Amino acid sequence: MAGNVRNVSLADHERITSSIREAETRTSGEIFAVIAGQSDDYFFVAGFFAGLWSLVFGFLLAIAAPWFELSPGVLTLAGAQGASFATALILLHLFPGLRMLLVPRSVAYRRASSNAVRQFLAHGVHATADRAGVLIFVSLAERYAEVVADANIDQKVPQEAWDEMVATLTRHAAAGDPGEGFVLAVKQAGALLAEHFPPVEGQENELDDRLIEL
Numbered sequence: 001m002a003g004n005v006r007n008v009s010l011a012d013h014e015r016i017t018s019s020i021r022e023a024e025t026r027t028s029g030e031i032f033a034v035i036a037g038q039s040d041d042y043f044f045v046a047g048f049f050a051g052l053w054s055l056v057f058g059f060l061l062a063i064a065a066p067w068f069e070l071s072p073g074v075l076t077l078a079g080a081q082g083a084s085f086a087t088a089l090i091l092l093h094l095f096p097g098l099r100m101l102l103v104p105r106s107v108a109y110r111r112a113s114s115n116a117v118r119q120f121l122a123h124g125v126h127a128t129a130d131r132a133g134v135l136i137f138v139s140l141a142e143r144y145a146e147v148v149a150d151a152n153i154d155q156k157v158p159q160e161a162w163d164e165m166v167a168t169l170t171r172h173a174a175a176g177d178p179g180e181g182f183v184l185a186v187k188q189a190g191a192l193l194a195e196h197f198p199p200v201e202g203q204e205n206e207l208d209d210r211l212i213e214l
Contacts, residue, residue: 006213007035007037007140007178007213008035008178008179008182008211008213009179011179012178012179012180012182012183012211013179013210013211015179015183016033016179016182016183016186016210016211017209017210017211019182019183019186019187019190020033020186020190020209020210021209022190023186023187023189023190023191023193023194024190024205024209025199026190026193026194026198026199027132027190027193027194027197027198027199028129028130028132028193028197028198028199028200028203029128029130029132029133029134029153029193029194029196029197030125030128030132030133030134030205030206030207031133031134031136031186031189031190031193031207031209032123032125032133032134032135032136032207032208032212033135033136033137033182033186033210033211033212034116034119034123034135034136034137034138034211034212034213034214035137035138035139035140035178035182035211035212035213035214036112036115036137036138036139036140036213036214037139037140037141037213037214038100038139038140038141038142039108039111039112039114039115039139039141039142039144040108040111040115041096041099042099042100042103042108042111043092043093043096043099045099045102045103045107046092046098046099046100046101046102046103047088047089047092049102049103049104050085050088050089050092050102051085051088053084053088053102054081054082054084054085054088055081100141100142108141108142108144109142109144111142112139112142112144112146113144113146115137115139115214116135116137116139116146116148117148119135119137119212119214120133120135120137120148123135123207123208123212124206124207125148125150125207126150128150128206128207129203129206130152130197131150131151131152131153132150132152132153132193132196132197133149133150133153133206133207134147134148134149134150134153134189134192134193135147135148135149136165136169136182136185136186136189138169138170138173138178138181138182140173140178143170143173143174144170145166145169145170145173145181146166147162147165147166147185147189149162152197153192153193153196153197156196157192157196161188161192164188165185165188165189168181168184168185168188169181169182169185172184182211
């Protein structure tokens with residue numbers, strides 16, 4: 001998971017909290033927000049693909065050798081592959097930022113999506129009284145956003161509405177302003193919840209009205 005670097009400013013934290021509280025005055029549903037620096041450390045994933053590239057390197061070396069009038073033996077090729085793999089692992093350990101360069105986007109998205117579902121369950125967004133909880137999730141390293149909605153609200157809202165929220169989140173995260181993306185997405189979620197789940201007098205607030213940073 002991400003380290004201790006703050007991904008959203010304190011001022012934006014306050015704005016997001018205010019947006020959630022304002023949105024929830026018009027609905028009995030609940031909105032919960034989470035941002036992660038990244039959803040996996042990806043060392044083993046990147047190491048696996050570094051190993052594949054080491055095999056490719058050895059293969060290309062064997063093909064190119066005759067062009068340079070070289071005849072490396074099997075042990076030489078194996079040693080070159082092993083050295084390149086070991087070097088890659090050392091670099092991946094020393095410079096974690098390099099790992100994402102080796103991770104396929106599909107793998108990164110699956111890891112981020114799994115993290116979104118874990119947060120949805122871990123924070124009880126699935127256990128609200130009306131089953132109308134909405135998790136707004138962003139994972140920065142993967143440039144990934146997801147809205148996870150509980151059953152009662154998800155079946156009432158077309159997928160296009162959730163996609164619009166995701167587009168808002170990813171657009172602002174890519175621009176380096178995830179806080180604004182959360183504020184706008186919370187407003188969008190609040191409008192959808194208010195349409196289908198109006199406020200109930202005396203109902204307690206069931207989830208924290210703040211952005212969780214991982």
